[in-house]
Amino acid sequence: MAQLAANQAQLECDGEVPGPASGVVGQSGIVDESRRERFERVAPGLVEPLRRYLARRTDADTAEDVLAETLLVCWRRIDDLPEEPLPWAYAVAANCLRNAERAARRQRRVAAKVAALEPRPVAAEPADDPDLAQALGRLRAEDAELLRLWAWEQLAPAEIATVLGISANAASIRLHRAREKLRTELRKTERVSGHEGSREGRTS
Amino acid sequence: MNDDELRQRMRTADPASALPPGDPAGVARLVEDVMSTELTTENRETGTHERSRLTWIVAAAAVVVIASAGILGVRALTGDDTTPPPVASEPASIELGVSGSAGSGKCMVPTAEALATADVAFDGTVTSMAGGEVVLEPTTWYAGGPAASVVLTAPSEQMQEVASAVSFEVGGRYLVSAVGGNVTLCGFSAPYSEELATLYGQAFG
Numbered sequence: 562m563a564q565l566a567a568n569q570a571q572l573e574c575d576g577e578v579p580g581p582a583s584g585v586v587g588q589s590g591i592v593d594e595s596r597r598e599r600f601e602r603v604a605p606g607l608v609e610p611l612r613r614y615l616a617r618r619t620d621a622d623t624a625e626d627v628l629a630e631t632l633l634v635c636w637r638r639i640d641d642l643p644e645e646p647l648p649w650a651y652a653v654a655a656n657c658l659r660n661a662e663r664a665a666r667r668q669r670r671v672a673a674k675v676a677a678l679e680p681r682p683v684a685a686e687p688a689d690d691p692d693l694a695q696a697l698g699r700l701r702a703e704d705a706e707l708l709r710l711w712a713w714e715q716l717a718p719a720e721i722a723t724v725l726g727i728s729a730n731a732a733s734i735r736l737h738r739a740r741e742k743l744r745t746e747l748r749k750t751e752r753v754s755g756h757e758g759s760r761e762g763r764t765s
Numbered sequence: 766m767n768d769d770e771l772r773q774r775m776r777t778a779d780p781a782s783a784l785p786p787g788d789p790a791g792v793a794r795l796v797e798d799v800m801s802t803e804l805t806t807e808n809r810e811t812g813t814h815e816r817s818r819l820t821w822i823v824a825a826a827a828v829v830v831i832a833s834a835g836i837l838g839v840r841a842l843t844g845d846d847t848t849p850p851p852v853a854s855e856p857a858s859i860e861l862g863v864s865g866s867a868g869s870g871k872c873m874v875p876t877a878e879a880l881a882t883a884d885v886a887f888d889g890t891v892t893s894m895a896g897g898e899v900v901l902e903p904t905t906w907y908a909g910g911p912a913a914s915v916v917l918t919a920p921s922e923q924m925q926e927v928a929s930a931v932s933f934e935v936g937g938r939y940l941v942s943a944v945g946g947n948v949t950l951c952g953f954s955a956p957y958s959e960e961l962a963t964l965y966g967q968a969f970g
Contacts, residue, residue, distance in 0.1 A: 597800060600796070600799075600800060601796065601800075604796040604799070605789075605792055605793070605796060608787060608792045608795065608796070609786060609787055609792070612781075612784065612787055613781040613784060614781075616780065616781040616784045617779065617780050617781045628795075629795070629798075629799065632795065632796070632799045633799050633802055635799075636799045636800055636802070664898065664918070667898075667918065668918060689777075689778060690774070690777065690778040693774060693775065693778050694778070708775065709775075711772065712771075712772045712775035712776050712779075713775065713776065713779050713781065740768060740771055743771065744766055744771065747766070
């Protein structure tokens with residue numbers, strides 16, 4: 562399956578990731594050995610963070626497939642891989658994951674027609690902090706993802722910018738706003754669920 | 766709550782925190798597998814002579830024939846295998862999915878007689894392979910159809926239940942048939958060949 566998925570990746574999941582046009586790769590990547598050496602040097606360091614990135618966002622089977630696809634894109638586009646390859650690789654993984662989810666959705670539609678397939682489990686959200694999960698859930702998807710990249714992948718705004726394909730400045734501003742929104746939502750959630758730490762201001 | 770506290774709170778809820786680190790041998794194997802994967806055009810330009818072949822291993826697959834506009838020929842996968850699905854008008858595409866009941870089929874020598882039971886059979890060219898799908902553009906319909914395209918979908922769940930393999934590549938010409946919701950493999954669906962085309966001709970002639 563990894564083979565199958567990986568091959569598909571060549572066709573499309575690097576579509577939105579910046580880099581020289583793919584034709585350039587052929588001309589510059591003359592020495593196959595140096596490509597191998599670089600990939601062998603870089604790839605092991607990408608695997609673990611990518612595994613985690615995917616584990617946070619999808620089910621185990623999809624994560625495994627998308628990891629293989631992502632690495633394949635990195636291998637094929639090794640000449641485009643920046644010095645700091647991880648944010649770039651996250652961007653590839655995000656594209657591959659979107660494709661996988663599109664395919665899964667399509668498959669679910671088919672499955673619904675014939676009632677032959679179980680739906681895939683949805684991606685895990687923080688389960689042991691329901692207030693946080695709720696608060697994140699109420700944010701716009703883009704804001705929540707920005708915060709995940711910041712807190713879980715521990716990326717700096719410039720790196721987040723690479724993953725999301727926006728400017729570093731925009732990432733910085735959006736991150737700041739997203740944090741504010743999350744704080745606001747957390748306060749609301751905690752007030753409703755009665756988890757608020759300090760209530761001394763209240764009189765009844 | 767300051768930024769650090771907020772980040773810390775999110776990190777405590779990191780769903781990957783319980784994920785054990787990958788086994789280094791497994792990582793090394795994965796990296797090696799990736800590098801030995803056949804590449805497409807770019808690599809050919811670098812002088813290696815890789816085929817741009819996507820080897821699609823299609824399970825002995827149940828096929829869901831779906832007319833795109835909801836004019837459906839859906840029936841239970843366990844149902845009668847000989848009546849073709851009722852297709853009210855020409856759909857833009859026919860979608861062939863894979864069901865959970867694939868596998869365990871035994872191969873037999875392709876014969877016109879066996880092939881004649883197919884309710885979907887066509888001669889077509891692979892136009893794209895992307896997003897978990899192989900899209901074929903039929904040029905000749907022997908059975909089923911007509912439709913502008915046929916989409917073959919193979920989700921991961923069924924990939925283990927591989928009974929046979931069809932190697933698809935973009936631009937390649939194939940003879941594909943499906944019986945009662947099952948893609949027929951074992952030589953019934955394969956790259957185009959005169960022999961197989963003759964068989965298709967006999968079966969549906």
